[in-house]
Every structure is written in C-alpha cells, then in structure tokens.
Amino acid sequence: MMQIPCPWCGPRNATEFRHHGPHAPRPDPATASAEEWRRYLYLRPNPYGPVEETWYHAAGCRRFVSVIRDTFTNATQWSEGGPR
C-alpha cells in the first residue's frame, strides 16, 4: 500500500490522508485579476514524475503535510518544504 511520511505520525497508509494536490497559493480575492483567479480555480500542474504536494492527515494528527511524490511510481518522501 502507498504510504505517506507524516512528520508527526511517521509513515502511514495513504488511505488515512486526503490528497490536496500540488501547492496552490490562493490569490487575494480583493486584488486578483480574473485571469489569476481562473488559473487558481482550474489550472493544476499534472506532472509525470516528482511533484511537491499537500496531503491532509484526516484519520491521524489532522495536520497538513508536505510530501514529494513521484506520480508514476507513487514513491513518497518527506519534503524539506515542511507543512503548508
């Protein structure tokens, strides 16, 4: 089974987590242009290979964790970027 390295709980089964996808900072709705908002809403990177992304440890510590995952092998490793 695919495992996610949680910095607080250690490696845990992926079924305990919710996938949030690659980091996507939310633009400020008050100042963002329509184009920025469109990109934020719809355009997500969909890379083949390593990607830095956020998972939520829903059935564990309930914290957001940052992980580097290879989208082809699903091998995961702890990301230096730290939690979101």
Place this chain on the structure above:
Amino acid sequence: MKKRPVVKKGQTGDSGAWRASPGRSRGTPRPRYSALRLVSKGFTQGDWAKVWRQHDVEPRYDVVIIGGGLHGLATAYYLAAYHGVRKIAVLDKGYLGGGGSGRNTAIVRSNYLTPEGVRFYDRSLKLYENLAGELNFNVMFSQRGHLTLAHNDGGLRTMRWRAEVNKTQGVDSEVIDPDEIKKLVPSMDTSDRTRYPILGALYHPPGGIIRHDAVVWGYARAAAGLGVHLHQDTEVTGIDVHHGRVTGVRTTRGNISTATVVNCTAGWSTLISEMAGVEMPVTTSPLQAAVTEPVKPFLDTVVVSGSLHVYVSQTDRGELVFGASVDPFTSYSVRGSLEFVEGLASNVLKLMPGLSKMRLLRQWSGLCDMTPDYSPIIGPTPVGGFFVDVGWGTYGFKAGPVAGEAMAECIVSDRSPEIIADFGLDRFRSGRLVGEKGAAAVGH
C-alpha cells in the same frame, strides 16, 4: 436500412486541398466479414488476412493524430470516410487500445444531467446502434437497460431531475420504484431492512454494454482500409510550433511535418498539450475495475449506486464486471490496490448479498483525464492546427463515435460543429462550465 451518420461537409476553403474527391463515400473494409465467410473459412482452414499492416513513418502527413485509442481511431476513420482526407497517421506509444479504450467497463448510455451533455452522448449512442453495420465488425452492443439507484432523498431528486432533462431531449429515461427494480433485478436486496435502502432508480432502457476491444479493432480496421497509417510503438516526444501554428511532430521513429495535430491521449494529454504550449485544466487519476469468475447469467441490466460508489454488470461470458469512482489522488501509475477490492466487495454485498461466495478473477486500472466539470474538452486551441479531444475522465468510451465524427468535421472546417460547441477549452475562461458530476462521478 441503417441510417448513415449525417456529417455536414465542412467549408472547403484552404482545407480543400486535403480531399481526394470531395464527398467520397465511406470505404468498405476488405475482406468483408460475414457468416458465409466464417463458415467457408471453417472448411478451408485458411488464415484470416491481417486487417492492418505496418508502414514506414512518412516525413509528411496532412493530419497527425496522437493516441491510438478509440478517440484517435474514430477521428481518423471519420476524416477518411466522410471527408476524404487522405494522408492521416495515428501514432501510439504502445499498442492500439492499450490505454483506457482497452481497460474500461464498456458502459454506453445517454441519461446525463445537462441538455448539452444528453444531446451529445445520445448522438453517440445512436451511432453505436448502427456501428456494427457501419464498420462491418460485430461490436456486440447489448442494450440491456441501465439502472442508477437512489438511496436517499437527495439522490432521488437528482434522478428525477435527470429523467426530466433526458425526456426533453427525447431520451428514454424514467424514475422507477423498488418493486419495479426488483422485477428487473431479482437478486438485488430492495427491502427496507438494509443499511442503505433503495428508494428508487433512474431507469434508462437503451443503455447497456459493448465489447470495447471490438469497437477499437473495428475502427482501426476500417480506417486502415481507407489508407490511414496506424503506427504503434511510436511515441511523440515533441511538437513544433512556429508563429502560433503547428508545423510538425517529433517521434521516436523520426520527425513528421504536418499542419494539423490532434491530441487524443486521454490520461497523458496534458503532457502532449504542454509540448505545444497549451495549458489545460486536466489532471490524471487512476480508475480501477475488477471481474469475477464466470457464472450463469442472472443479471440483465447494468446497476450503478452512486452512494455506495460501485457499479456492476454481467458480461456475455458470465463474468461480473465491477467498477467504482477514481482513486482519490492524481497518478500515472496503473497498479491496482487492495483498498479498492476491499471497498468494492463490501459495497457490492450490501446490494447483492447473494454474491458473497463469488471469487474475483482479476483487477486492473487505467488512467482518466479528469476535468473540473466532468465534461470533455474538444475542439481547437490557441495554437493554430492543434486540436484536442480530451477530458474523457471515466466516461469517454461511450463518446468515441460522436467525438470522432465531430472532431473530423471540426478539423476540416476549422470550427466546432454545434454538437461540441459547448465543450471548448475556452469555457474555463468564460465560466460556462457543463457540470456533469451528478451524472458521471460513479456511473461511467
């Protein structure tokens, strides 16, 4: 007599040079298959002729289609058969039908949620009804009826909504109660003593299942018969764009110059579009399925339960085919998982407790190109000559014929025909999404 699909001829203009002879009729694949030939072959024991052959990759094609799944092959077929386009290449990095087209659970239906969606998928269903004759290939389309169960008031409300939208588009679709469901599927637990009692179902009699490989092979054979070059083991590694227009494609078997490229690569489609510098709101997730050992026929209809995230049908061979929603994360891996089978088994048994002794034969997975609104992205892109036919998610097999037909017309006329006008890439700019999640998330 079967009605031939009506394809409006595109405006000639600069694309006129493509046509060998405008309005040329569809070709008939040779040798023709028939019961008589089958019997005579049985006596002579002769080999069947190969239905498509290998070609060298030529340095120039009028149209290069990337992806040899159903969508790429259907587009090639309609271009060659109805628009007389002659030099067409279909490139696949693996084998024909090795992507989603050879891995799906082959459900065909048109009871969607939006009028745009219903119209579109119903055109495909009509093309499927006549496809065996059109391609001279038995595609084993079995219109056995399709049931989508509702286990709560919200679900029932969506079913009523869908039924009404379906009826306005002339699609046979209605909400039925548990007694009627029991008559259609005696093996299902329709009592109110279960964990998720069944309150009703959306019943769609023309829906059913088809032999997915036969559809792929039928289109491939017909396209090859019309002179289309099918290049397997040919991976696209780059796309050349100059001054906003496509000029060529680079492959592992050499470079091709062309002014028209069509991206039909489903789960891999963002990688291809990126090569042309086109961004798309598509992410790739695996979808898994499983079959049991074959048993005597007992299940006629296709049964889908959105609340239980599961669907089931019985093939002509007797195996039960199960499926579910996509895996809850993006990935290009097609490895199956134990979580999937466990979840599946427990949910199936809630519907049909009688299946508890059945054994699974195998499970597999395929890649799905998911869009934010669960509708496809078909048509031109900001790059001239670069077309996309993607975003097929978990529901694109049923759309192969209509997408191929519409894509072919879109390419020769260089504008989207009405049936796909609402599915353009530009809808994510205008905000006019075509929300089909309520009709496509579990029931593919």
